[in-house]
Amino acid sequence: MDMHLSSNNGPVVETSEAELRNAGPVRERLVVVGNGMAGMKTVEELLAKAPGRFDITVFGAEPHPNYNRIMLSPVLAGEKTFDQIVLNSREWYDANGITLLTGEAVESIDRVGKTVVSQSGRVVPYDKLLIATGSMPFIIPVPGSTLPGVIGFRDLADVDAMLAAAAKGGRAVVIGGGLLGLEAANGLRVKGMEVTVVHLMPTLMERQLDPSAGMLLQRELERRGIEVLTGADTAEIVGDDRVGAVRLKDGRELPADIVVMAVGIRPNMALGKAAGLDCGRGIRVDDRMRTSDPSIYAVGECVEHRGVTWGLVAPLFEMAKVLAHDLAGGEGAAYTGSVTSTKLKVTGVDVFSAGDFSGGEGTEDIVFRDAARGVYKRLVLKDGKLLGAVLYGDTKDGAWYFSLLKDGADVSAERDTMIFGQGFGGADAGDPNAAIAALPDSAEICGCNGVCKGTIVKAITEKGLTSLDEVKAHTKASASCGGCAGTVERLLAVTLGDGFTAAPKVKPMCKCTHHSHDQVRAAIVERGLKTMAEVFQAMDWTTPDGCASCRPALNYYLLCAWPGQYKDDYQSRYINERAHANIQKDGTYSVVPRMWGGLTNAAELRAIADVVDKFAIPTVKVTGGQRIDLFGVKKEDLPAVWADLNAAGMVSGHAYAKGLRTVKTCVGSEWCRFGTQDSTGLGVKLERMTWGTWTPHKVKLAVSGCPRNCAEATIKDLGVVCIDSGYELHVGGNGGLHVRACDLLVRVGTEEEVLEYTGAFMQLYREEARYLERTAPWVERVGLGHIKAALVDDPERRRALHARFLFSQTFSQDDPWAERAAKGVDRHEFNLLAEVG
Numbered sequence: 001m002d003m004h005l006s007s008n009n010g011p012v013v014e015t016s017e018a019e020l021r022n023a024g025p026v027r028e029r030l031v032v033v034g035n036g037m038a039g040m041k042t043v044e045e046l047l048a049k050a051p052g053r054f055d056i057t058v059f060g061a062e063p064h065p066n067y068n069r070i071m072l073s074p075v076l077a078g079e080k081t082f083d084q085i086v087l088n089s090r091e092w093y094d095a096n097g098i099t100l101l102t103g104e105a106v107e108s109i110d111r112v113g114k115t116v117v118s119q120s121g122r123v124v125p126y127d128k129l130l131i132a133t134g135s136m137p138f139i140i141p142v143p144g145s146t147l148p149g150v151i152g153f154r155d156l157a158d159v160d161a162m163l164a165a166a167a168k169g170g171r172a173v174v175i176g177g178g179l180l181g182l183e184a185a186n187g188l189r190v191k192g193m194e195v196t197v198v199h200l201m202p203t204l205m206e207r208q209l210d211p212s213a214g215m216l217l218q219r220e221l222e223r224r225g226i227e228v229l230t231g232a233d234t235a236e237i238v239g240d241d242r243v244g245a246v247r248l249k250d251g252r253e254l255p256a257d258i259v260v261m262a263v264g265i266r267p268n269m270a271l272g273k274a275a276g277l278d279c280g281r282g283i284r285v286d287d288r289m290r291t292s293d294p295s296i297y298a299v300g301e302c303v304e305h306r307g308v309t310w311g312l313v314a315p316l317f318e319m320a321k322v323l324a325h326d327l328a329g330g331e332g333a334a335y336t337g338s339v340t341s342t343k344l345k346v347t348g349v350d351v352f353s354a355g356d357f358s359g360g361e362g363t364e365d366i367v368f369r370d371a372a373r374g375v376y377k378r379l380v381l382k383d384g385k386l387l388g389a390v391l392y393g394d395t396k397d398g399a400w401y402f403s404l405l406k407d408g409a410d411v412s413a414e415r416d417t418m419i420f421g422q423g424f425g426g427a428d429a430g431d432p433n434a435a436i437a438a439l440p441d442s443a444e445i446c447g448c449n450g451v452c453k454g455t456i457v458k459a460i461t462e463k464g465l466t467s468l469d470e471v472k473a474h475t476k477a478s479a480s481c482g483g484c485a486g487t488v489e490r491l492l493a494v495t496l497g498d499g500f501t502a503a504p505k506v507k508p509m510c511k512c513t514h515h516s517h518d519q520v521r522a523a524i525v526e527r528g529l530k531t532m533a534e535v536f537q538a539m540d541w542t543t544p545d546g547c548a549s550c551r552p553a554l555n556y557y558l559l560c561a562w563p564g565q566y567k568d569d570y571q572s573r574y575i576n577e578r579a580h581a582n583i584q585k586d587g588t589y590s591v592v593p594r595m596w597g598g599l600t601n602a603a604e605l606r607a608i609a610d611v612v613d614k615f616a617i618p619t620v621k622v623t624g625g626q627r628i629d630l631f632g633v634k635k636e637d638l639p640a641v642w643a644d645l646n647a648a649g650m651v652s653g654h655a656y657a658k659g660l661r662t663v664k665t666c667v668g669s670e671w672c673r674f675g676t677q678d679s680t681g682l683g684v685k686l687e688r689m690t691w692g693t694w695t696p697h698k699v700k701l702a703v704s705g706c707p708r709n710c711a712e713a714t715i716k717d718l719g720v721v722c723i724d725s726g727y728e729l730h731v732g733g734n735g736g737l738h739v740r741a742c743d744l745l746v747r748v749g750t751e752e753e754v755l756e757y758t759g760a761f762m763q764l765y766r767e768e769a770r771y772l773e774r775t776a777p778w779v780e781r782v783g784l785g786h787i788k789a790a791l792v793d794d795p796e797r798r799r800a801l802h803a804r805f806l807f808s809q810t811f812s813q814d815d816p817w818a819e820r821a822a823k824g825v826d827r828h829e830f831n832l833l834a835e836v837g
Contacts, residue, residue: 027052027053027054027055028053028054028055028127028128029054029055029057029125029126029127029128030046030054030055030056030057030126030127030128030129030130030327031056031057031058031059031116031124031125031126031128031129031130032056032057032058032059032130032132033059033106033116033129033130033131033132033133033271034059034060034061034130034131034132034133034134034300034302035058035059035060035061035062035064035065035066035100035102036060036066036069036132036134036300037066037068037069037070037087037300037313037316037317038132038134038299038300038301038316038317038319038320039058039130039132039299039300039320040058040066040087040088041316041317041320041321042130042132042299042320042323042324042327043056043058043098043324044088044324045320045321045323045324045325046324046327046328047096048324049324049325049328049330050327050328050329053327053328053329054128054327055097056096056097056098056099057098057099057101057124057126058093058098058099058100058101059101059104059105059106059116059118059124060100060101060102060103060104061103061104061105062102062103062155062156062157063102063103064082064086064102064156065086065087065088065089065090065092065093065100065102066086066087066088067082067085067086067087067156068085068086068087068479069154069155069313070313071084071085072085072153072155072156072158072159073180073183073184073186073187075156075159076159076162076163076183076184076187076188076191077186077187077190077191077526078187078190078191079522079526082156087479101118101122104118104119104120104122105118105119106118106119106271107119107271108271108274108275109129109271109272109274109275109296111275111276111293111295111296113125114126114127114129114295116129126295127295128295128296128297128327129295129296129297130296130297130298130299130323131271131272131283131291131296131297131298131299131302132298132299132300132302133268133269133270133271133272133300133302134268134300134301134302135154135265135266135267135268135301135302135311136152136154136265136266136268137152137153137154137158137261137262137264137265138261138263138264138265138266139152139261140175140234140261140263142234142235142236142237143236143237144236144237144238144239144243145237145261147237147239147241147242147243148241148242148243149165149239149242149243149256149257149258149259150237150243150258150259150261151165151258151259151260151261152260152261152262153180153181153183153184153260153261153262154265161258162184162187162188162191162258162260163191164796165188165193165257165258166188166191166192166193166800167191167794167796167797167799167800168257168796168799168800169192169193169800169803170193170194170257170258171193171194171195171196171254171255171256171257172185172188172193172194172195172196172256172257172258172259172260173195173196173197173198173246173254173256173258173259173260174188174195174196174197174198174259174260174262175198175234175246175259175260175261175262175263176197176198176199176260176261176262176263176264177197177198177199177201177204177205177228177230178204178205178207178208178262178263178264179205179208179342180262181197181199181260181262181263182197182204182205182217182221184260184262185197185221185226185260186221186224186226186526188260189224189225189226190525190526192800192804193257194225194227195225195226195227196226196227196228196229196254196256197221197226197227197228197229198229198232198234198246198248198254199228199229199230199231199232200231200232200233200263201230201231202230202231203215203218203230204217204218204221204228204230205217205351208342208351208353209351209353209390209392210357210378210390212367212369212376212378213351213353213376213378213390213391213392216374216376216392216393217349217351217392218230220349220374220527220528221349223528224526224527224528225528229248232248232250232252233248233249233250234246234247234248234249235247235248235249237256237259238253243256243257243258243259244256246259265301265311267281267282267283267301267302267303267304267309268301268302269282269283269302272291272296272298272302275293275296277291277292277293277296277298278291278292279304280304280307281304281307281309282298282301282302282303282304282309283298283302283303283304284303284304284305285297285298285299285303285304285305286305287305287322287334287335287336288322288323288326288333288334288335289303289305289319289322289323289326289335290326297323297326297327299316299319299320299323300316300319300320301316303319305319305335305337306336306337308337310338310340312338312340312342313449314338314340314341314449314450315337315338315340317449317450318335318338318450319335321333321450322334322335323335339354339355339402339405339406340354341353341354341355341398341402342354343395343398349527350391350392350393350394350395351391351392351395352389352390352391352395352398353388353389353390353391354388354389354398354401354402354405355380355386355387355388355389355405356380356387356388357378357380357387357388357389357390358380358388359380362382362383363380363381363382363387364380364381364382365378365379365380365381366378366379366381366415366418366419367379367419368419368420370393373393373394374392374393375392375393375394376390376391376392376393377389377390377391377392377394377419378390379401379418379419381411381415384410384411384412384415385408385409385410385411386401386404386405386409386411387405388405389401389402389405396421397421397422399439399443399444399445399484399487400421400422400435400439400443402444403439403440403442403443403444406444407440407442421435422435422438433490433493433494436453436487436490436491436494437494439453440453441453441454441457442454445477445484445487445488445491446475446476446477446478446479446484446488449475449476449477449479451475451476451477453491455475455477456471456475456477456488456491457491457495459471459474459475460491460492460495460496461495465492466492466496466499466500467492468485468488468489468492471488471492509549509550509553509770509771510546510547510549510550510553511542511543511547511549512541512542512543512546512547512549512550513539513540513541513542513550515539517553517770517771518770520535520539520553520554520557521557521561521767521770523535523538523539524557524558524561525561529558530558530561530562530565530566531558531566532546532551532554532555532558532569532572535554535558551569551571551572552572552573552574552771553770553771553772554572555568555569555572555573556658556694556696556771557771559694560694560766560767560808563807563808563810563811563812564810564811570826576656576657577656577657577658578826578829579635579638579656579829579830580638580652580656580816580817580820581633581635581638581656582655582656584631584632586632587635588631588632588633588634588635589633589634589635589638590629590630590631590632590633590655591629591630591633591638591641591642591645592623592627592628592629592630592652592653592655593608593627593628593645593650593651593652593653594627594650594651594652594653594654594687594691595626595627595628595653596663596683596684596687596688597626597663597665597680597681597683597684597686597687597703598625598626598627598662598663598664598665598680598683599680599684600628603648603649604648604649604650606648607644607645607647607648607650608620608628608630608645610644611630611641611644611645612630614644615633615634615637615640615641617630617631617632617633618631618632619631619632623655623662624664625661625662625664625700626662626664626665627653627655627662629655635830636830638820638830639820639821639824639827639830640821642817642818642820642821643821643822645817646815646817646818646821646822651691651815651817651818652815652816652817654691654692657694657698658694658695658696658697658698658771658772659692659693659694659695659698659699660687660690660691660692660693660695660699660700660701661698661699661700662687662700662701663683663684663686663687663690663700663701663702663703664683664700664701664702664703664711664712664713664716665679665680665682665683665684665702665703665704665705665711666679666680666703666704666705666710666711667679667680667705668680668681668682668703668705668706668722669705669722672705672706674705674706674708675705675706675722676705676706676722676723676724677705677722677723677726677727678705679703679704679705679711679720679722680703680705682703682720682722682727682751682754683701683702683703683711685751685755686701686703686720686754686755686758687701689755689758689759689806689809690758690759690762690809691813692809692812692813692814692815693762693766693805693808693809693812694766694812695762695765695766695769696765696766696769696770696771696772696773696774696778697769697771697772697773697774697775698774699717699718699762699765699775700716700717700734701716701717701718701719701720701758702716702719702720703719703720703722704719704720704721704722705722706721706722706723707721707723709721712735713730713742714730714733714741714742715733715734715735715739715740715741715742716730716733716734716742717731717732717733717734717765717774717775717776718730718731718742718758718761718762718775719731719733719742720754723747725747725749726747726748726749726750726753727747727748727749727751727753727754728744728746728747729744729745729746729747729748729754729757729758729761730742730743730744730745731743731745731761731775731779731784731787732775732776732778732779732780732784733775733776734774734775734776740776743779743784745757745761745784745787745788745791745792746788746791746792756798756799756802757791757798757802759801759802759805759806760790760791760797760798760799760801760802760805761787761791762805763801763802763804763805763808764787764790764791764801765778766805766808767801767804768782
């Protein structure tokens, strides 16, 4: 029999029953509620096991594609962008034929009709339904907990809220000293907020760390400037229209502009409960992740399995693999629970724990302490097997300990030396590649994604993988927190032998370290390193006191990071900066007094003339920066020359400094018939604001009163060109051997905006550029778009940068000439050799 299919707009099409049968089976409809890591890991595994089996629709309550939730902490700290933590792009969904509905939560399930209804009223039928709704942050129900300014830490919206608050500065109180709380505290501190952590228990991370490791962690966080209050119980969040303070039960009151609640999570089982599924602490599932309804599965943080709920990613991925196997029609797979390990994602704090370290009857502890290195290790054994491990400061053997723990291996033979790490005492002791080679194929390399050594080795050999990025793409190893990246690279080296070429490393800042300038700068801020000695210790400097290359850079980075706290290191300055004058080819020095915006007066000119006569200074020259330079001053005469110039009200022009040199101006609207604005007056204001600052390299500014640009503003580090409607700000120019014209940053209407943008630009340059990098190569390296995103597109960040610049200036605008002329600072620098002693 033939079937006749017709259309209102075309001819009748005849299709036989045989043709319909040959068209292939109708795919089952799988609806996934939840676009998070557990649900999408299930989908990934299902696509690998049974591609084309299901017609898949995914609902996501957030307006984003699937992202790595455990990497929100680095996003908060500014170490990563959102794009860098996206796991599956929208293109990935399209390529796999998945319908993705973002920003659309599911509100109800019709189990009889087998449909779900979204908040927009969309009705989607299913054959199989997967609930992966995750968890919700637990908000302590104290008075004031609903005030604006109380934030959880669970998704990207929470991070955005914290970043917006941090851009305004102020104080943050983080309630909860567990993993999430400490990561939030670190991120907010890095972003410039004063942070206090309030923790109910006696030590931090008590579920993951023993008291000794918890105390070490507390000391490290306090060294970074984070205040930690343990044994502290929150009574109330104080405020009228928004958060103002946190009051503790002992009566203490902590001022707060924001309060981050990070005291735990609760399974988000509301959808399942409303649908009548069996629920306890979460949606109850069996070992195949099936709910009480055979057509409905659940996975991730929303489930309760054998009475246990899970909040770490590794168990969720183990559940996902079992569930995908079942959906693909496989048999025999069962989820029976997980053994977990924990790593803290605060850059520079190495913490690892696994298993049960509570001890008890029949157990023994093996403890290693090295106070000087900040290393603590504790292993808990029972009946010759490893029960638990806590590592602080040195976590490189975490994967080995975790493998021994998971496998229930007999460690009696290694008992006496295992605290020192894998392979201690053998021929390959200290060889990390040999240690990797010795691991069994079942050893877990990537805890986040549950990827074992054997899986990685198989992928490398069968698919011809040669790089870390290729291993990430094919196995997901190191694709989450990235903590195992070094281990994966060593595994590549072991597997490929001579065929492995390590990825090119970043250029180290000097021969004393393998770390780059950017890595050192980040560590100084994130790890709270406030002296050179701390940097040398924490970052494994190979020389005890650094060298002539790294010491000036470190001195600048510390000054920039900790204004008012770090004391400038005199010995780490170049001779010009130590002498506060420019040395010339004959060994004499030049002196350049500051002339604000190029302006001077009769009194200043008389003082200069008198100094020239008094000290027989041979050459006086007008500079290209609109100042007067006195050449041929003897070193021993410098303090006396400065004293006479100071008496006339003149200060150092910092012509020798890695800092602001000049602000060149034209006469502008006050005198010039073409002038559109008061360029001279604005130049003076800019110079008054920016003089004395320390920067990665010299900085020159200029203000031209009209587009004729007589002050050459468009080849300066920052130049202002006055126009009828206001001001154009240009950045990243320089003269010299390789002239670079500026890029237009923005047009503004007021002098106040010019000052704010200038301060913000200077601070962004100060915080991001490498030592001895001018603004021109910095702008080319990071891109104008990056600078516009920080200054033009993000007004709150611009204001925060400007505020940090002004704060730093309060410690920088002291005239070094006056200190040395009147107070005798560094007098030894100017004494003749015969006078020493």
